[in-house]
Amino acid sequence: MTDQIPKGSDEADLRTRMLLVCRQMNASGINQGTSGNLSARIGPKSLLITPSGLPYESLTEDGLALLEFDGQWIGPSRPSSEWRIHRDILAARSEVGAVLHAHSTHCTALACLGLGIPAFHYMVAVAGGQDIRCAPYATFGTQSLSDHALAALDGRKACLLANHGLLALGATPEKALALAIEVETLAQMYILARGLGEPTILDAAEMERVLALFRTYGTPDFPDAELRQKAPSSRVIHR
Numbered sequence: 001m002t003d004q005i006p007k008g009s010d011e012a013d014l015r016t017r018m019l020l021v022c023r024q025m026n027a028s029g030i031n032q033g034t035s036g037n038l039s040a041r042i043g044p045k046s047l048l049i050t051p052s053g054l055p056y057e058s059l060t061e062d063g064l065a066l067l068e069f070d071g072q073w074i075g076p077s078r079p080s081s082e083w084r085i086h087r088d089i090l091a092a093r094s095e096v097g098a099v100l101h102a103h104s105t106h107c108t109a110l111a112c113l114g115l116g117i118p119a120f121h122y123m124v125a126v127a128g129g130q131d132i133r134c135a136p137y138a139t140f141g142t143q144s145l146s147d148h149a150l151a152a153l154d155g156r157k158a159c160l161l162a163n164h165g166l167l168a169l170g171a172t173p174e175k176a177l178a179l180a181i182e183v184e185t186l187a188q189m190y191i192l193a194r195g196l197g198e199p200t201i202l203d204a205a206e207m208e209r210v211l212a213l214f215r216t217y218g219t220p221d222f223p224d225a226e227l228r229q230k231a232p233s234s235r236v237i238h239r
């Protein structure tokens with residue numbers, strides 16, 4: 001860690017967490033070589049982002065570039081060539097704290113056919129809507145690609161990029177990674193299902209029901225009238 005980044009500071013902590021997520025991108029198999037990239041919001045108009053073309057095995061906390069929204073950056077290596085996508089999403093979506101991009105195999109296979117992921121499985125709602133769209137193709141690193149991505153992400157936390165890969169957003173780098181893994185798994189399931197026939201697509205009303213449930217999933221507000229939490233003191237010890 002450099003002198004300018006005090007140990008234990010929010011920035012030092014975020015750099016450490018981002019590095020861990022980068023390594024998990026490799027370990028989970030969603031990352032291919034140096035193609036993926038990760039960013040996280042660090043200030044109102046700035047972000048930390050993985051550098052261009054450096055394998056995550058040799059990346060350190062100091063190797064992450066600090067990038068301002070106007071394109072100025074500080075760091076030992078230049079930011080990922082897809083910095084515009086990261087900048088534009090963080091600028092447009094205040095609820096997003098981290099952006100993950102990867103060329104994960106199954107998402108990319110679908111995207112090479114220009115296919116998104118329809119509601120063949122209820123978990124498609126994890127990306128925030130009725131489907132996971134595929135943004136039209138544009139050359140990597142261009143403003144056009146970023147514009148297409150932002151449009152495909154409208155009302156969503158993930159999208160595919162035609163002939164390219166996957167984007168996943170989250171409040172934190174860890175949440176963006178969890179979503180990326182979920183979407184890659186859905187892409188794999190969808191490809192397998194399509195290999196067997198034409199999957200049944202859940203209708204819009206059912207997906208609305210699932211989306212409503214997902215808003216409270218994992219919280220005490222999740223509706224299930226038959227499931228009632230008892231006080232620990234009411235526990236009977238069975239011997």
Ligand SMILES: [Zn+2]
Binds near residue numbers: 035102
């Ligand atoms: Zn890419």
